[in-house]
Amino acid sequence: MRSLLPLLALTLSxxxxxxCLEEKVTTETPAGNGFSSxxxxxxxxxxFGKLNETLNIAQTIQIPSTSVPDHIGRRSGINxxxxxxxxxxxxxxxxxxxxxxxxxxxxxxSCATCHEQDKAFADGKAFSDGINxxxxxxxxxxxxxxxxxxxxxxxxxxxGDSESVAVEGRVKFFWDERAATVKEQSEATIQDEIEMGxxxxxxxxxxxxxxxxxxxxxKAFGTTDLTPDRxxxxxxxxxxxxxxMNTRFDELVDAENSHRVESSGLFxxxxxxxxxxxxxxxxxxxxxxLTEPIFPVANNGLDMNYEDKGVGSISGEVWxxxxxxxxxxxxxxxxxxxxxxxxxxxxxxVIDHYSEGIQDHRNLHPLLRGTNNRAIRMNFTEAQKDALxxxxxxxxxxxxxQAERFSNPFRE
Numbered sequence: 113m114r115s116l117l118p119l120l121a122l123t124l125s126x127x128x129x130x131x132c133l134e135e136k137v138t139t140e141t142p143a144g145n146g147f148s149s150x151x152x153x154x155x156x157x158x159x160f161g162k163l164n165e166t167l168n169i170a171q172t173i174q175i176p177s178t179s180v181p182d183h184i185g186r187r188s189g190i191n192x193x194x195x196x197x198x199x200x201x202x203x204x205x206x207x208x209x210x211x212x213x214x215x216x217x218x219x220x221x222s223c224a225t226c227h228e229q230d231k232a233f234a235d236g237k238a239f240s241d242g243i244n245x246x247x248x249x250x251x252x253x254x255x256x257x258x259x260x261x262x263x264x265x266x267x268x269x270x271x272g273d274s275e276s277v278a279v280e281g282r283v284k285f286f287w288d289e290r291a292a293t294v295k296e297q298s299e300a301t302i303q304d305e306i307e308m309g310x311x312x313x314x315x316x317x318x319x320x321x322x323x324x325x326x327x328x329x330x331k332a333f334g335t336t337d338l339t340p341d342r343x344x345x346x347x348x349x350x351x352x353x354x355x356x357m358n359t360r361f362d363e364l365v366d367a368e369n370s371h372r373v374e375s376s377g378l379f380x381x382x383x384x385x386x387x388x389x390x391x392x393x394x395x396x397x398x399x400x401x402l403t404e405p406i407f408p409v410a411n412n413g414l415d416m417n418y419e420d421k422g423v424g425s426i427s428g429e430v431w432x433x434x435x436x437x438x439x440x441x442x443x444x445x446x447x448x449x450x451x452x453x454x455x456x457x458x459x460x461x462v463i464d465h466y467s468e469g470i471q472d473h474r475n476l477h478p479l480l481r482g483t484n485n486r487a488i489r490m491n492f493t494e495a496q497k498d499a500l501x502x503x504x505x506x507x508x509x510x511x512x513x514q515a516e517r518f519s520n521p522f523r524e
Contacts (some may be wrong), residue, residue, distance in 0.1 A: 114514075126212045151330045153201060166324050167208065167521045171485045174202045176517060178260065178355050181362035183369055183401055198275045199349050203517075204351025205328040210221050210342060211520045214318065215302055215307035218243045223301070223347070229518055232256030232509075233354065235481070238454025247308070250287050251454035252418070254447035257440040259403050261352040263293065266440070271295040273350055283408055287436045287452045290428045294348040300368035302344075314341035319343070328450050329399055354518060356442040356509035365401055366504060386503025389496055393466070396469040396479055402507065405438040410477040412522035413470035413487055414451060422452065434475050467492040 153162060153170040157268035163169065177194040185191040195203065209215065210223040226240040226248070227233035239247040261268050269281025270294045278293075279397045285291040291300055302308045302315065319325045320338040329338045332346060360379075364387060373384060390398050397407050408424050411434040422435035436452045450456040456465065470480055472487040482488040492500070512518065 124325055133353070140228075141454055145279075147331040147522050153197065153204075153331070155327070155331075161329060162323055166523060169204075169521050170524050173204060173517075174366075176353065180260075180265070180356065181364070181366055183362065183365040184265060184357065184403060184506045185403070186369075187403070188262075188266060190262070192436040193260055193262055193355065195353055199353075201332040202346045203353045204350075205325075205332040206348070207345055207517070208324070208344035209523055210329060210350055211522055213355060214308055215308055215315060216243050220244075221308055223298075223330055224520065226252040227255050228305070229520075232356070232446045232512055232524065236448070238449045242304075243309050245305045250272070251449065253287065253439060255351060255354050256356050256443045257447055257510070258354070259357050259442055260355040265403050267408075267480035269293045270352070271345060273345055283404060284437070285381045287481060288423050289409060290426050294351045296478060298347040298351075299343040311345065316340045316343060319350070348468065354512060356512045357509050359442065359509045360511060361402065361442075361503075380502065382499050382502040383506055385496070386499035386501070386506075389500050390503055393490055394413045397438055397477070402441050405440065407438050407477070410438050411473055411475040412466075413473055413476045413480055414455070416466070416471050416473055418473075431475060434473055441504065442507045443509055445501075446508060446513075459504055463492060463497045463500050466490050467497065 115454060128188055132296040152172050152174050160171045175195055175197060177192055180188070180191050180193060182191075210227075213219045213222045215222055220243050221241065226235045228235050231254070234257075234496040235252050239249070239253055240252045242248055258266050258268070260266055260272070263270055263281055266307070267281055267283035269284075269292050270276065270279040272278030285294065287298040287302075291297040299312065302310050302312060315338055316448075319331070320336070325338050326336040329342065330336050333342055360383075364373065364383070365381055365449065367376050367378070368387075395406075397405060397410060399406055409432075411422075419436040421433045422429065445459060448454075448457055450459070450460070451460050454460045467490045468485040470476070470489070476487055
């Protein structure tokens with residue numbers, strides 16, 4: 113099996129470091145912020161009573177801490193990611209904003225319309241529903257496909273604020289990489305005429321006088337002024353709190369590193385074979401530990417002629433036509449349909465593409481070319497395809513699908 117291919121997924125489509133063992137942002141706690149201990153935040157009775165009219169949230173909210181698998185921890189030097197008190201307050205505001213249909217001009221859509229928790233924050237559609245009956249031009253990338261948005265693990269960037277410095281990431285957002293941070297992506301999405309169609313200053317004016325948002329904004333920022341910048345920063349803090357590192361895949365890699373895969377009895381022969389096939393044919397683009405992709409963008413030979421030029425549509429460079437973001441693959445069994453245009457309904461169809469369907473486009477990634485400089489054929493057997501699907505299904509993280517802190521906070 114030739115060790116080439118990354119792309120078994122190109123397909124699949126989607127905090128500062130304070131010590132060597134833990135990544136987090138530590139901040140001073142503003143007076144009156146409602147924290148009863150460094151591990152939690154609380155609302156007083158009057159605040160909670162008002163919030164409880166609209167939201168189904170706890171009066172006391174714990175500050176989350178996420179364990180990092182050993183194989184990722186050894187590479188990054190981090191074994192826990194703990195959200196700061198300040199970021200937890202902002203993330204709660206961001207969670208409410210994420211699910212609020214007021215963010216769209218018609219009240220039809222929220223961020224959660226295209227990013228559903230039980231689908232690892234994808235939506236199960238080739239093209240997502242926008243406002244006024246419109247649909248998006250590309251498939252929505254799953255937020256739960258990323259192990260964590262921590263820059264040292266995923267390669268993503270982060271916006272700066274009063275508690276943390278900005279980080280320029282190697283990995284960008286959107287299929288054409290036109291946004292550097294979640295904050296920039298949120299700004300573009302809210303104002304996009306198809307997706308939400310809302311002008312940020314108008315949105316800010318509508319929300320800032322609502323009692324619910326006054327309370328949440330005071331907790332998050334120390335004043336009740338919910339500015340456009342604070343709206344998108346809060347959305348970034350919520351989105352960046354999502355992680356997918358509690359998977360059977362991570363257990364398998366940790367078992368490999370300690371030479372106990374077979375002795376553990378936890379993994380089937382089919383899953384182990386799938387892992388070997390993935391490493392030989394796909395990891396050179398997507399990475400063997402499913403953290404940061406090796407290549408941020410690539411042309412994976414979907415077409416000979418691309419109507420959607422991808423990165424080339426932004427740069428204007430012919431050599432970038434047909435290049436799209438190389439997606440993260442966690443929770444990939446839940447995030448179909450796949451590719452930038454959602455053309456493949458199943459993982460099996462994706463594997464079929466890499467097995468015998470790669471097109472010889474002029475910008476095809478070099479790793480997808482053979483020694484004759486033509487598009488390769490991996491020619492997987494049906495049994496090998498079964499193994500690859502079984503392996504990819506190991507990337508599901510049930511915690512991200514069920515965690516209350518990521519769920520819809522609004523009462524029905």
